[in-house]
Amino acid sequence: MLDMKLIRNETESVKERLATRGVDAAEVDALVADDAKRRELLVQTEELKARRNTVSDEIGLKKRNKEDASDVIAEMQTVSAKIKELDEEVAKVDEAIQGRMLHFPNLPNPTIPVGADEEANREERVWGEIPSFDFKPKAHYEIGEDLGILDWERGAKVAGARFVYYVGQGARLERAVYNFMLDEHQKEGYKEMITPYMVKDAAMFGTGQYPKFMEDAYRVGTNEDMTLIPTAEVPLTNYFREEVIDADKLPYSVTAVSPSFRQEAGSAGRDTRGLIRMHQFNKVEMVKFTKPEQSYQALEDMTANAENILQKLNLPYHVITLSTGDMGFSAAKTYDLEVWMPEQDIYREISSVSNTEAFQARRARIQYRDEEGKLQFVHTLNGSGLAVGRTVAAILENYQNADGTVTIPEVLRPYFGADKIVPEDTL
Secondary structure, eight states, X not given: OOOHHHHHHSHHHHHHHHHTXXXXXXXXXXXHHHHHHHHHHHHHHHHHHHHHHHHHHHHHHHHHTTOOOHXXXXXXXXXXXXXXXXXHHHHHHHHHHHHHHHTOOOOOOTTXXXXXXXXXXXXXXXXXXXXXXXXXXXXXXXXXXHHTOEEHHHHHHHHOTTOOEEOTHHHHHHHHHHHHHHXXXXXXXXXXXXXXXXXXXXXXXXXXXXXXXXXXXXXXXXXXXXXXXXXXXXXXXXXGTTXXXXXXXXXXXXXXXXXXXXXXXXGTTSSOSSSSSOSEEEEEEEEEEEOGGGHHHHHXXXXXXXXXXXXXXXXXXXXXXXXXXXXXXXXXXXXXXXXEETTTTEEEEEEEXXXXXXXXXXXXXXXXXXXXXXXXXXXXXXEEEEEHHHHHHHHHHHTBOXXXXXXXXXXXXXXXXXXXXXOOOOO
């Protein structure tokens, strides 16, 4: 959520910055008008409350002097009725302001490219050598089916489209990947957690998934205030919801592996085969809580942490800065890491690392006390370290061999227990 004081004091600047994210200036003007109305109503209310206190004193004085107090009693009743009316108006305006604020995205950092979509994204760096094959490389889903380690048919039979069974060596590879990631993140100072896989609506509001992306979520039951998590970012960030963090603990870093559940309502027809766009997938998440002055260095550090995984797996990738039109709702700045997928002959997203500044903390009311003892909102950051299924897909494609086997990256062999994936016996 944005800072209303900033919107009020720097309205034109806020309108210009939000315009790069598709927000009409009229929506900002309407918010500012509601805010002005609210402040005017509060002034009237305070004046009437002061008058009510005065009248109350007059009533007491008249009664002590055995004088007729009917006129001032009548005035107090009128004043009290008006205060109640104004309080109701303030509540309505507050609701309108809250509704508008919840639908405003974060203000973009001035360093990011301005553009309507991914075409405006800026490439920052490229790492690794694109593999060359003396045979036509297969897609990861074909490799998985041929090896008997990914069973799409039974996944669809049991759960529907975009679900899969990892079988045998496939399950071992998935487990090897996320255990390796967690161990690497622990070395980098992240505290590992196992989080709830369902959260209350307040948690989804806190990180910005609700109300804008409610259609993409899996709600639990018909009348339940619960949602299956779309990413461990939600429970990790909300760990400190409505708390004041000890400033000495900042920056504070946490990591977790969890399933992620997404209906992908806005991506019908995209990546219908394979591990790229699933309704359920595992992801290792990184989250940091920092002081404002620490957050942009933390963004670079977290991006380096995600890059470390790809480099140790020797998977080619590039890093891009997302444009204002391609960036997520809560983010002020985002780096995407895209890994090379040989069969498609393109880079595909495998991690997003974002600084949300105080946007999520303001919604979730996560604060710390500065050196003067004043409460300030922390900055929160989140990033995939990495999406596990997409990492498995990249390994299968980049490490495939002409004989149909797949070589296991060297750093994963202690976790996997072998140096190759060979054809699996199928049922």
